[in-house]
Amino acid sequence: MKAVVFHEFGGPDVLRLEELETPSPGPGEVLLDVLACALNHLDVDVREGVSRFPVDTPFVLGIEVVGRIAAVGDGVESWQVGERVMPFLMATCGDCRFCRSGRESLCTSAGFISFSTSGGYAEQLVCSTRHLMRVPDELTDEAAAALQIAFGTAWHMLFDRGGLRAGETVMINSVGSGIGSAAVQLAHIAGATVIGNASSDDKLARAAELGMDHGINYAAQDVVAEVMRITDGRGVDLVYEHVGGKLFQAGLDSLDKDGRLVICGGHSGEVVPFDIIPFFRMQRSVIGSFCYLRSEVEKCLELARQGRITPLVYETFALDDAREAMEMMERREHFGKIVLKP
Ligand SMILES: [Zn+2]
Numbered sequence: 059m060k061a062v063v064f065h066e067f068g069g070p071d072v073l074r075l076e077e078l079e080t081p082s083p084g085p086g087e088v089l090l091d092v093l094a095c096a097l098n099h100l101d102v103d104v105r106e107g108v109s110r111f112p113v114d115t116p117f118v119l120g121i122e123v124v125g126r127i128a129a130v131g132d133g134v135e136s137w138q139v140g141e142r143v144m145p146f147l148m149a150t151c152g153d154c155r156f157c158r159s160g161r162e163s164l165c166t167s168a169g170f171i172s173f174s175t176s177g178g179y180a181e182q183l184v185c186s187t188r189h190l191m192r193v194p195d196e197l198t199d200e201a202a203a204a205l206q207i208a209f210g211t212a213w214h215m216l217f218d219r220g221g222l223r224a225g226e227t228v229m230i231n232s233v234g235s236g237i238g239s240a241a242v243q244l245a246h247i248a249g250a251t252v253i254g255n256a257s258s259d260d261k262l263a264r265a266a267e268l269g270m271d272h273g274i275n276y277a278a279q280d281v282v283a284e285v286m287r288i289t290d291g292r293g294v295d296l297v298y299e300h301v302g303g304k305l306f307q308a309g310l311d312s313l314d315k316d317g318r319l320v321i322c323g324g325h326s327g328e329v330v331p332f333d334i335i336p337f338f339r340m341q342r343s344v345i346g347s348f349c350y351l352r353s354e355v356e357k358c359l360e361l362a363r364q365g366r367i368t369p370l371v372y373e374t375f376a377l378d379d380a381r382e383a384m385e386m387m388e389r390r391e392h393f394g395k396i397v398l399k400p
Pocket residue numbers: 150151152153154155156157158162164165166167168
């Protein structure tokens with residue numbers, strides 16, 4: 059099979075299209091023909107060797123995959139050759155105290171797919187049936203590949219961790235990103251008032267089409283002042299944060315009394331000053347969020363099947379053009395997912 063491999067850490071030029079031996083599925087595993095694999099910023103961190111995950115070279119990237127079952131290993135009975143499936147992002151153990159209590163994203167021995175198996179920048183991939191979810195016929199391969207991380211993360215943050223309810227006001231940071239645009243769609247159909255911010259008016263216009271009620275251009279406007287103007291001085295009930303640095307600070311300052319800030323990332327500033335006094339006097343909460351649950355992805359697959367949410371695909375590339383695809387992602391001009399299609 060063909061796969062995009064890197065042998066040393068570095069920029070996009072370390073990627074090589076190579077011929078690898080086709081993996082064969084062991085007991086409880088399936089072989090997938092990869093139909094589509096979405097790119098993620100984690101791929102860049104892994105390629106550059108700064109992901110803080112244990113990565114040995116040579117390595118095949120790709121954690122967000124849709125595939126068709128091409129072969130099944132011993133003991134696999136409930137999955138058939140020809141079914142279109144999506145592996146859950148994490149290889150969870152099913153047995154630890156978190157897995158047993160329905161919190162599998164906190165599994166004590168989980169590995170990400172492509173760390174524990176081979177990756178999705180390839181024609182084929184072997185993974186455990188424990189990963190698998192069925193993909194509805196209504197979704198294209200590309201749309202299904204674009205759904206899992208963006209919508210799964212958004213669902214977990216907004217509803218499970220953030221407790222968003224109909225009638226509340228939420229501010230979504232960086233609505234041009236995959237998880238930002240997914241959160242706009244989910245918060246909108248949940249009956250919340252959605253304030254979003256982005257670095258350009260173009261991105262705000264796209265987010266407005268997805269259900270955003272008010273847009274703030276953080277390159278040109280003061281986020282906190284705009285939030286206070288829009289909410290008549292109250293602030294928002296929930297801030298959806300994944301950026302860090304100044305947007306984290308602005309998010310805290312934009313909260314109403316008893317407001318919550320839920321956060322899953324901080325690339326733009328991972329260590330920030332924190333003013334304790336207004337935090338407790340206003341009875342605010344900061345809530346961490348990690349990954350998402352299989353059941354949450356399945357709810358999003360159903361909403362996409364009904365046409366109530368739309369996974370956004372910006373551009374599709376052939377496997378040979380993986381370098382170009384990664385370069386496009388690293389320029390951060392895209393709105394929606396970049397997808398490889400072997
Ligand atoms: Zn576990």
